Amino acid sequence: MTTDSIFSVEHVTLRFGGVVSLNDVNLTMNRGEILAVIGPNGAGKTSLFNSLTGVYQPQEGVITFMGRDAKPMNVIGQKPHRVSAAGVARTFQASRMFSALTAFENVKIGAESHKGIGVVGAMLKGPRTRKDERESDATTIRLMDFVGLREKANTIAASLSYGDRRRLEIARGLATNPQVLLLDEPAAGTNPAEKLGLATLIRRVRDEMGVSILLIEHDMKLVMSLAERLYVLNFGGVIAEGTPDEIRANPAVIEAYLGSTADETEKQA
Amino acid sequence: MKDFIKKPFVTHLFSSIGVLAVIELMTGPPGSSTTPTAGFSGSFGERASFFGLFPTYRFVVFLAMAVILAVVWSFWHARGAQIRHGLNTGLATPRAVWQKKPVRAGFLLALLVFAILLPHIETDPYWQSVMVEQIAVFVLLALGLNVVVGFAGLLDLGFVAFYLVGAYATAWVTGALPLPSLFGIHLNTFWAIPIAIIIVMIFGVLLGLPTLRLRGDYLAIVTLGFGEIVTIFANNQYGITGGSMGTNAIPHFSIHLWFIDYAWGLASVPYYYLTLVFVVIFIVAFSLLEHSRVGRAWTAIREDEVAAESIGINPLKYKVMAFAIGAASAGFAGVVTAGQTFYVNPSSFTLPVSINILALVIFGGMGSITGVIVGAILIQSVSMYLLHSPPAGYQSSDLYIYLGAALVLMMIFRPAGLVPSRRRSREIGMAEKGEGHMDEVLTGDTP
Numbered sequence: 001m002t003t004d005s006i007f008s009v010e011h012v013t014l015r016f017g018g019v020v021s022l023n024d025v026n027l028t029m030n031r032g033e034i035l036a037v038i039g040p041n042g043a044g045k046t047s048l049f050n051s052l053t054g055v056y057q058p059q060e061g062v063i064t065f066m067g068r069d070a071k072p073m074n075v076i077g078q079k080p081h082r083v084s085a086a087g088v089a090r091t092f093q094a095s096r097m098f099s100a101l102t103a104f105e106n107v108k109i110g111a112e113s114h115k116g117i118g119v120v121g122a123m124l125k126g127p128r129t130r131k132d133e134r135e136s137d138a139t140t141i142r143l144m145d146f147v148g149l150r151e152k153a154n155t156i157a158a159s160l161s162y163g164d165r166r167r168l169e170i171a172r173g174l175a176t177n178p179q180v181l182l183l184d185e186p187a188a189g190t191n192p193a194e195k196l197g198l199a200t201l202i203r204r205v206r207d208e209m210g211v212s213i214l215l216i217e218h219d220m221k222l223v224m225s226l227a228e229r230l231y232v233l234n235f236g237g238v239i240a241e242g243t244p245d246e247i248r249a250n251p252a253v254i255e256a257y258l259g260s261t262a263d264e265t266e267k268q269a
Numbered sequence: 270m271k272d273f274i275k276k277p278f279v280t281h282l283f284s285s286i287g288v289l290a291v292i293e294l295m296t297g298p299p300g301s302s303t304t305p306t307a308g309f310s311g312s313f314g315e316r317a318s319f320f321g322l323f324p325t326y327r328f329v330v331f332l333a334m335a336v337i338l339a340v341v342w343s344f345w346h347a348r349g350a351q352i353r354h355g356l357n358t359g360l361a362t363p364r365a366v367w368q369k370k371p372v373r374a375g376f377l378l379a380l381l382v383f384a385i386l387l388p389h390i391e392t393d394p395y396w397q398s399v400m401v402e403q404i405a406v407f408v409l410l411a412l413g414l415n416v417v418v419g420f421a422g423l424l425d426l427g428f429v430a431f432y433l434v435g436a437y438a439t440a441w442v443t444g445a446l447p448l449p450s451l452f453g454i455h456l457n458t459f460w461a462i463p464i465a466i467i468i469v470m471i472f473g474v475l476l477g478l479p480t481l482r483l484r485g486d487y488l489a490i491v492t493l494g495f496g497e498i499v500t501i502f503a504n505n506q507y508g509i510t511g512g513s514m515g516t517n518a519i520p521h522f523s524i525h526l527w528f529i530d531y532a533w534g535l536a537s538v539p540y541y542y543l544t545l546v547f548v549v550i551f552i553v554a555f556s557l558l559e560h561s562r563v564g565r566a567w568t569a570i571r572e573d574e575v576a577a578e579s580i581g582i583n584p585l586k587y588k589v590m591a592f593a594i595g596a597a598s599a600g601f602a603g604v605v606t607a608g609q610t611f612y613v614n615p616s617s618f619t620l621p622v623s624i625n626i627l628a629l630v631i632f633g634g635m636g637s638i639t640g641v642i643v644g645a646i647l648i649q650s651v652s653m654y655l656l657h658s659p660p661a662g663y664q665s666s667d668l669y670i671y672l673g674a675a676l677v678l679m680m681i682f683r684p685a686g687l688v689p690s691r692r693r694s695r696e697i698g699m700a701e702k703g704e705g706h707m708d709e710v711l712t713g714d715t716p
Contacts, residue, residue: 053579084581096576098569100692109569112562113581119590122561123554129561176580 005066006031006180006212007052012061012076014047014236021047022058023236029180031066034206034213036227038220038247040256043233045216046093049182051075052214053090054083067179085114089173090182093216095165099158103168106157107143110175111136143171146208147201163194167201174205180212181205187219195219199226224248232256277346282339289335293327295670384545388538397537399653401609405544406602407649411629411641412551413598418627419636419690420559421591422571423481424489427496428626431596433503433618434472435603437510438465440613445518448509458608459522462601469600470593477592481585484574496623504615515614522608533608540609547605551598556638558594567591568692621669628672632679634686643688648672 007029014022022044029035037045050056052063054075063075067086075083089110098106112132121129144150147167152160160168166186173181183202187195199222205211217223223230224244232240232247234256240247247253297312313328320330345352366372388397414428440446442464444455456464480491503510510516522543523532533539558564569577570584578584607613633644652668659665679686 055575055578079583080575080578081581081583084579090579092576092579096573098572098576100572101565101568105565109565109577109582110580113566115562119558119563119594122563123557125557125561132562172580 004031005029007066007214008062008064009048009052010062010064012051012058012063014044014051014056014058020236021056022051025061025233025236025238027231027238027241029212029214031179032206032210032212034202034215034226034228036215036217036223036230037233038217038223038230039233044236045233046184047236048233049090049184049214049216052083052182053088054078054080065180081113084176084178087177087179088182089176089178089180089211091166091169091173091184091186093184093188095162095169097157097160097165097168097172099156101157102154103149103157103160103164104140104144104153106168107140107171107175108136110172111139111143113176139175143174146174146204147171148197163190163198166190166194166198170201170205174209174211178211180214182214184216185218186215187217187222195222198222202226278339278343281342281346282335285335285338285342286332289331289338293331295667297327381549385542388541394537395657396653397541399650399657401537401540401544402606403653404646404649405541405548406605407626407629408548408642408645409544409551409598409602409605410626411633411645412548412555412638413595413602414626414630415636415638415641416555416558416595416598417591418630419634419641420564420571421567421588423588423591424485424492425592425595426489426493426620426623426627427499428492428595428599429618429620429623430476430496430499431469431473431599432603432606432622433499433615434596435465435469435600436607436613436618437503437603438468438600439604439607440516440519443519445516445520446509447507447511447516457523457525458520458604459524461608462604465604466597466600469596469603473593473596474589477589478585481588481592493620493623496620500615500618500620503618510615513615515612517612519607519611519613521611537609540605544605547598547601551601552638552642555594555598559638563587563590628676632676632687634689636692637686637688637690640686640688640690644686647687648675 005028007027009025009027012022012025013020025044025048027037027048037048039045047056051058052065052075058076061076065073065075065083065086065088067073067088073086075088078086098109101109115132115136118126118129120126125133141150141153144153147170149164149167149171152164157165157168170181170183170186186202187198190198202213202215203226206213215223215227217226227244229243230241230247231238232250232253239252239256240250242250294309294312298308298315300306300308300311313326315327316324317327317330319325319333387400391397391400410428410432413431414425417423417425417428437446439458439461441448442450442454442456442461443458444450450456476495480488480495483491503515504513506512521533521535522540524530531539533543566577566582566587569580569582570587574584606617629645629648630641631644632648633642634640652672655663655668656665683689
């Protein structure tokens, strides 16, 4: 574990009854990098995300998150909202918006979720509440601008296009002021033009906001152009790790995707 | 004509006959153990007048009504969309006027003035007491349950527990219960208001902490159980609550301050004004809350709890908060009931009351403050009217049949309620864009 690592996953095993979803996974993520996790369907990628954000509680292992002020925290045993407060934001595989709210409100909820709540203050809109509201509004507008959705701020989230929903979800995650952003298949269901735009946006999140990116993606072209380092999962275990070029040449990866185990992978999916 | 007889009409006719047959049975004579089929044969075979024209049998009258219903139904089926569209374009201008803040404020002020003058317009003591005991109290209960069910999306089937605790807390602090009051001080009922509300809110937290870890149906079942436990506890713990007899020694409200010296007596009108003040306070507080950060967090949890957690919202905290805040107005309803009728006993806090409150909320429109108030006033006044001057053949036990039918129709034709909340109606795509403060924020002219 190097000093500049932001996430370090050590010997993590996650079981659901007899099904082993993650099997002794080891993974290190460095601060400021764009890291991708790839693998066939059912390989355990989303389980890994859910374990990193406190949704699932792995039975074995340690997941250390170096949050703000470089204070290490073991994610296992924490509630999702605590993990979010420590600086981990995420998006979901099938985007999960608050669909009856406007795009603006969606992001604003993220921006204000970590501020203390005084019920009476919130009700009466006292000076502190009004200051908080102004701050959250400013943050929200800034992020809507950043992801390019300012014109659609008053649109109901449910009526946004697929690509816009992905952008909105990223904005909502960023509104919580995270250290790391986990993106679960951000390009799923988007067209080639939207994919290109998303790739640019993801790079800008890292470069301009200094947020580290952990990415699950099926689109190989997108992953290879975006990620600086990759982990390959298969049957719940890490089978390879390296730069895009190393991964392309790795025989184990080729076998996992194309080789003799392909049939079994299909079945498991 | 040809497409009129086509398939939809046949379907509508058969459905209408089915519906009318049920109504026929509901409104017909009851059977008895000696003549078990009397209800059935009487419902269809009794002699009746054909709309006052000529004598015939009940089933003929109902068949005629079924045909009329089917014709109207088919007409709506064929032309409904057109009519609705015409209505929408016709209503565009009134709606735009309605959106203006001064217009709404003026309307609300007029409503308030009307509410203040109401006891002088309706001077019948029966209706004056109904206004307090059955309407105002149930408006308060519906407002409270609306926070829990409508805002936070938690189905609470035992809401009557908070109402009960409010009433018994009043009895306790005024020294009317067998359980000695705190430090032996017997408070006046008026000063019991804040204390009872605080007690109920604490009770809401205590009840919420263990139960709110459950979701959906499980929560509904557990709250149902807790509601029953509280009622049964009140019924059985003679030494604490006075058992099934309850207590009848609660003093009326009175206030003695520097220059104010007033005592509420037996007349309903003074209670009406006291309750009205609190109804207004709760309406203002809850609508401020709905549009605050707390209200947005509740919406987030209601819409998608996993996503809400992922952006740092602690669901348990907000749910417990909803329970406690919703309990506050139910607690006040309990204080009013206890203080006005000067007695409390467990039989007025049973499961049907919980169901009744929930029906008001669903009928009026979950999540809509205006909706639940309209729903409560409408349903409570209709049921009280039916109790007061029942039409021929109506028995008081029929009430729930009609209430149930009204709810079923509501769920089919207007699932978001009579006056749907804006956020909920957005889901059905009736959103009007470019509205509210978000515009101002984005164009930079924040007030």
